[in-house]
Amino acid sequence: xxxxxxxxxxxxDLLGLEYLSREEIEHIxxxxxxxxxxxxxxxxxxxxxxxxxxxxxFYEPSTRTRISFELAAKRLSADVINxxxxxxxxxxxxxxxxxxxNIEALKIDIIVVRHNCSGAPNILARxxxxxxxxxxxxxxxxxxxxxxxxxxxxSKLGRIEGLNVSIIGDIxxxxxxxxxxxxxxxxxxxxxxxxxxxxxxxxxxxxxxxxTNDLDEAIREADAINVLRMxxxxxxxxxxPKRIDFFKxxxxxxxxxxxxxxxxxxxxxxxINRGVEMSSGVADxxxxxxxxxxxxxxxxxxxxxxxxxxxxxx
Amino acid sequence: MKNYLIKNGRVIDxxxxxxxxxxxLISDGKIKKIGKSLNDKAEIVDAGGMIVxxxxxxMHTHLREPGREDEETVLTxxxxxxxxxxxxxxxxxxTEPPLDNPAIIKSLKETIKRDARVNVFxxxxxxxxxxxxxxxxxxxxKKVGAVxxxxxxxxxxxxxxxxxxxEQSKEENLLIIAHCEDRKMSGDGVxxxxxIATKLGLKxxxxxxxxxxVKRDIELAKKISARIHIAHVSAKESVDIIRRAKAGGxxxxxxxxxxYLALTEECCATYDSNTKMNPPLRSKEDADELKRGLKDxxxxxxxxxxxPHTDSEKDVExxxxxxxIIGLETALSLCVMELVEKKILSWPELITKxxxxxxxxxxxxxxxxxxxxxxxxxxxxxxxxYTYEKESIMSRSKNSPFINWIxxxxxxxxxxxxxxxxxxxxx
Numbered sequence: 001x002x003x004x005x006x007x008x009x010x011x012x013d014l015l016g017l018e019y020l021s022r023e024e025i026e027h028i029x030x031x032x033x034x035x036x037x038x039x040x041x042x043x044x045x046x047x048x049x050x051x052x053x054x055x056x057x058f059y060e061p062s063t064r065t066r067i068s069f070e071l072a073a074k075r076l077s078a079d080v081i082n083x084x085x086x087x088x089x090x091x092x093x094x095x096x097x098x099x100x101x102n103i104e105a106l107k108i109d110i111i112v113v114r115h116n117c118s119g120a121p122n123i124l125a126r127x128x129x130x131x132x133x134x135x136x137x138x139x140x141x142x143x144x145x146x147x148x149x150x151x152x153x154x155s156k157l158g159r160i161e162g163l164n165v166s167i168i169g170d171i172x173x174x175x176x177x178x179x180x181x182x183x184x185x186x187x188x189x190x191x192x193x194x195x196x197x198x199x200x201x202x203x204x205x206x207x208x209x210x211x212t213n214d215l216d217e218a219i220r221e222a223d224a225i226n227v228l229r230m231x232x233x234x235x236x237x238x239x240x241p242k243r244i245d246f247f248k249x250x251x252x253x254x255x256x257x258x259x260x261x262x263x264x265x266x267x268x269x270x271x272i273n274r275g276v277e278m279s280s281g282v283a284d285x286x287x288x289x290x291x292x293x294x295x296x297x298x299x300x301x302x303x304x305x306x307x308x309x310x311x312x313x314x
Numbered sequence: 315m316k317n318y319l320i321k322n323g324r325v326i327d328x329x330x331x332x333x334x335x336x337x338x339l340i341s342d343g344k345i346k347k348i349g350k351s352l353n354d355k356a357e358i359v360d361a362g363g364m365i366v367x368x369x370x371x372x373m374h375t376h377l378r379e380p381g382r383e384d385e386e387t388v389l390t391x392x393x394x395x396x397x398x399x400x401x402x403x404x405x406x407x408x409t410e411p412p413l414d415n416p417a418i419i420k421s422l423k424e425t426i427k428r429d430a431r432v433n434v435f436x437x438x439x440x441x442x443x444x445x446x447x448x449x450x451x452x453x454x455x456k457k458v459g460a461v462x463x464x465x466x467x468x469x470x471x472x473x474x475x476x477x478x479x480x481e482q483s484k485e486e487n488l489l490i491i492a493h494c495e496d497r498k499m500s501g502d503g504v505x506x507x508x509x510i511a512t513k514l515g516l517k518x519x520x521x522x523x524x525x526x527x528v529k530r531d532i533e534l535a536k537k538i539s540a541r542i543h544i545a546h547v548s549a550k551e552s553v554d555i556i557r558r559a560k561a562g563g564x565x566x567x568x569x570x571x572x573x574y575l576a577l578t579e580e581c582c583a584t585y586d587s588n589t590k591m592n593p594p595l596r597s598k599e600d601a602d603e604l605k606r607g608l609k610d611x612x613x614x615x616x617x618x619x620x621x622p623h624t625d626s627e628k629d630v631e632x633x634x635x636x637x638x639i640i641g642l643e644t645a646l647s648l649c650v651m652e653l654v655e656k657k658i659l660s661w662p663e664l665i666t667k668x669x670x671x672x673x674x675x676x677x678x679x680x681x682x683x684x685x686x687x688x689x690x691x692x693x694x695x696x697x698x699x700y701t702y703e704k705e706s707i708m709s710r711s712k713n714s715p716f717i718n719w720i721x722x723x724x725x726x727x728x729x730x731x732x733x734x735x736x737x738x739x740x741x
Binding site: 018095096097115117118119120122123137138139140141175178201202203204206207 | 584
């Protein structure tokens with residue numbers, strides 16, 4: 001199942017799956033699979049990052065991603081510091097680069113950064129020698145989420161190559177969608193994105209995906225669906241459809257799933273809006289792997305932290 | 315005042331249809347004589363292998379003085395101009411406070427008199443505070459020496475205000491330079507709308523926000539039969555609209571900037587905010603159409619839109635950084651590389667876009683080597699290759715996407731009002 005080839009990891013940062021080769025993605029998944037075993041042991045800790053320090057630098061509130069990274073670092077025996085920075089659309093106080101340099105002066109090895117601005121991790125990564133791991137930037141990428149989605153798919157369906165995977169919901173404002181598209185297409189899956197027209201961003205088909213506004217078409221042949229969270233709280237323009245209308249047209253319910261393949265895998269990056277993008281029945285049903293995704297998240301983040309910390313730098 | 319005899323150069327003076335191996339005698343700050351094998355007691359300047367042309371004229375510079383002297387000053391901006399071969403620049407009024415009244419313009423003129431190293435012409439604002447609500451008094455603007463008016467950085471949204479401004483413009487024969495942008499469409503976009511923005515997760519600025527406003531401004535100019543000059547054209551649709559307007563006899567002129575020719579939206583992929591400008595870098599098709607527009611005369615002028623911002627303003631998240639890049643020191647080289655080397659424009663055509671036309675459009679007595687003209691001259695080494703290094707930048711700000719590029723074609727000497735300045739890395 002795990003066909004990861006032995007490669008020498010050379011990247012000090014993980015900024016996005018766009019920047020990785022198929023071999024590198026497979027190597028992360030391969031490494032994650034072995035760390036997954038660690039998380040099932042009685043003693044869930046290995047000394048792989050002992051003496052290293054990880055900072056979780058979060059410019060955007062997040063509980064689950066932050067906890068997952070924190071746990072991953074701790075299970076590798078790293079020391080962890082959490083820094084929450086208040087950020088708004090207007091820059092104030094210390095700049096990102098200054099913050100990064102200050103953190104580096106504390107002799108930190110890895111900076112895990114979550115930021116509301118697309119590209120912030122890229123800017124940080126070229127300003128510091130420490131490793132930078134993107135924990136989600138704006139609408140750009142959320143690479144560890146996509147990696148954990150792929151690890152889940154691989155363990156459920158045994159492969160990624162050739163799978164039909166549909167991503168449903170707010171594609172336009174979703175970093176999860178973008179990272180999944182890069183990762184899945186590189187590994188040979190056939191990806192469809194499905195949303196109302198206003199939530200399909202310009203030119204997305206150039207990323208190698210099929211685009212549809214018809215949910216039934218998106219799910220009928222799918223081996224797996226990844227249902228995105230509708231972020232109504234971020235819709236300042238009022239352009240989104242009403243919650244109830246969205247559920248009627250694009251929500252995943254038990255009835256809706258009847259047209260799907262029997263073993264369809266249902267994923268969601270969380271937190272779920274029950275009754276908006278997905279019914280409770282589906283979220284808690286036998287096709288759902290949502291909690292397994294959460295578990296796999298730790299293994300994937302352990303793998304990423306381990307690899308960037310031990311990257312062979314030129 | 316010293317006299318000079320520039321010998322052995324290829325003299326290109328498109329205004330007088332000259333492109334020949336000629337000598338130029340400068341005396342008392344003026345061009346005394348132009349001809350074959352001139353002899354004089356004047357100091358000889360050997361221009362062998364060089365192009366000798368009227369000094370370049372940038373009709374779109376942001377000097378930042380008064381108010382943002384941390385970004386640029388009259389002194390540093392005009393030194394940057396010399397470095398780029400420009401002997402005249404016109405400065406935009408979006409200073410702090412803006413150049414929206416005679417008193418502030420008079421005070422800037424004092425600074426210019428004291429600090430400027432090249433000719434600086436002043437562009438006043440169209441509206442008070444550049445707020446787009448109430449037009450300034452163009453008569454007074456002109457009287458204190460403004461050569462044009464513009465709210466550059468902002469568009470005059472209100473049709474009635476713009477119409478009134480065009481009426482004044484016609485009455486006073488004071489050119490309006492229009493920044494064409496419908497903010498309702500560009501919103502808080504930071505780069506060109508399209509696939510690259512989608513991929514990068516950045517908000518897009520659609521071309522419509524530019525060309526719909528170009529369309530409106532041209533319509534209003536037509537109705538009033540006023541002149542209008544469209545600043546920093548970036549979208550292919552705008553080129554087409556201007557082309558058709560010109561064919562229809564409307565008195566419209568237009569400029570684009572070198573970065574729209576040399577770069578595309580793909581350059582934003584590193585999230586380097588030195589690729590963030592307004593209007594944004596667009597697609598290759600847009601760049602190609604701009605080049606066609608330059609070739610067929612739709613676009614009259616290449617102007618820099620030199621927009622200095624400090625490192626601390628620019629070294630931030632892409633979305634937070636201000637728009638704009640410096641351009642005075644790279645404009646000539648980029649034009650040589652993108653237009654002359656690629657055989658889109660001949661040298662005389664390039665000099666026309668960089669000197670003759672902006673002078674004509676602004677109504678200033680530059681852009682010519684005619685006998686008796688003010689001796690504003692640039693000597694260009696057309697084959698000179700060099701690395702554009704951050705340390706060599708004369709502008710107070712260093713916000714250029716071209717740092718560490720290998721560029722070709724460089725000013726080696728300029729004469730401003732007959733005074734010789736050798737262009738070096740430490741002017």
